[in-house]
C-alpha cells in the first residue's frame with residue numbers, strides 16, 4: 001500500500017487530552033499539553049478533555065434535570081418558552097432554529113428541542129449590561145430541583161471553559177491569564193437538548209437534527225450521551241462521527257477564536273445527525289452545549305503570536321458584540337451568506 005493510500009484510510013480521531021495535572025505540572029509537562037491543544041486546534045478545531053475536574057455528582061444532576069424537563073408533555077415545556085424566538089432563553093420547540101441558513105444552505109427547521117440559560121444583566125448589576133445581549137433566564141415551574149441542577153452544571157462548565165482558556169493562552173505564547181481580561185462578564189449560554197423528537201421521515205432520511213454550522217464564540221464545552229450524532233466535516237468534506245470518550249468533555253473552537261488567532265486555529269463546521277446506537281438503530285441522546293462567548297464590549301485584535309510577515313492580520317479589530325451582529329446577519333436572512341456562524 002502506498003503512503004497516500006494509507007493516509008486516506010487513517011481513522012478520523014478527535015484527540016483526548018488529559019489536563020488533570022495542568023496546574024501543578026512541570027514546565028515540560030505543561031508545554032506538552034499546550035502543544036497537543038495547539039495541534040488539535042490548528043488541524044480540526046475539536047478536542048476532548050479528561051481530568052476536567054467536573055464532579056460526577058454534577059453530571060448526574062444534569063442528567064436528572066434533562067430528563068425531568070424534556071419528559072414533560074409539550075404544553076408544560078411550552079409554558080417555559082421565551083418571549084420571542086430571537087431571545088435565547090427558556091424552551092425552544094422543534095423547528096424554530098435554522099442554523100444551516102448561516103452557511104448558505106436552505107435546510108428545513110431543525111428537529112431538536114432545547115432549553116437555554118445564560119449570563120444575565122442582573123448577574124453584573126455594577127455594569128449596566130444590555131438586556132438584549134444578556135437576557136434574564138426563564139425557569140420552568142413545578143420542577144424545584146431543575147434550576148439548582150442546571151446552574152451547578154452551568155458553573156462547572158464555565159469553570160472548565162475558563163481553565164481551558166488558560167491552557168489556550170499558553171498554547172498561543174500569551175500570559176496564562178490573557179483571556180480572562182476579556183471574559184469577566186462573558187456572554188455565556190448553556191443549551192440543553194434531547195432528541196430525536198420526531199420519528200425519522202422516510203422522505204428525508206438525511207435530514208439532520210441540527211444543520212451544519214459553526215459556533216460563533218470563543219469555545220464550546222459539550223457533554224452528551226455516548227451516542228453517534230455529532231458530526232464534524234473533515235478536510236475532504238466528509239461527515240465524521242464524534243463519540244465522546246468515557247468521562248471526556250468534547251470542546252470545539254468558535255469563529256471568534258479563529259478570528260482572534262488570525263485563522264491559525266479552526267472553527268469547524270459540524271452538525272447533529274439523527275442519533276443512532278452502535279447497531280445503527282434510532283437512539284435517544286441528551287446533550288448540554290456550553291458556549292463561552294466573551295465580554296460583549298471586548299475589542300478583539302489579531303493575537304501577536306499569530307501575525308508575522310508571512311501571516312499578516314486578515315481581519316480588522318472588532319468588538320465581540322460587533323462580531324455577533326455580523327454573524328447574526330448570516331442567520332436572519334435565507335440564501336447564501338458570507339458569515340458561517342450561528343450562535344455562541
Ligand SMILES: O=C(O)CCC(=O)C(=O)O
Nearest residue numbers: 191215224230272287289
Ligand atoms: O448537541 C450537540 O451535540 C451539539 C450542538 C451544537 O453543535 C450547538 O448547539 O451548537
Ligand SMILES: [Fe+2]
Nearest residue numbers: 213214215270
Ligand atoms: Fe455547534
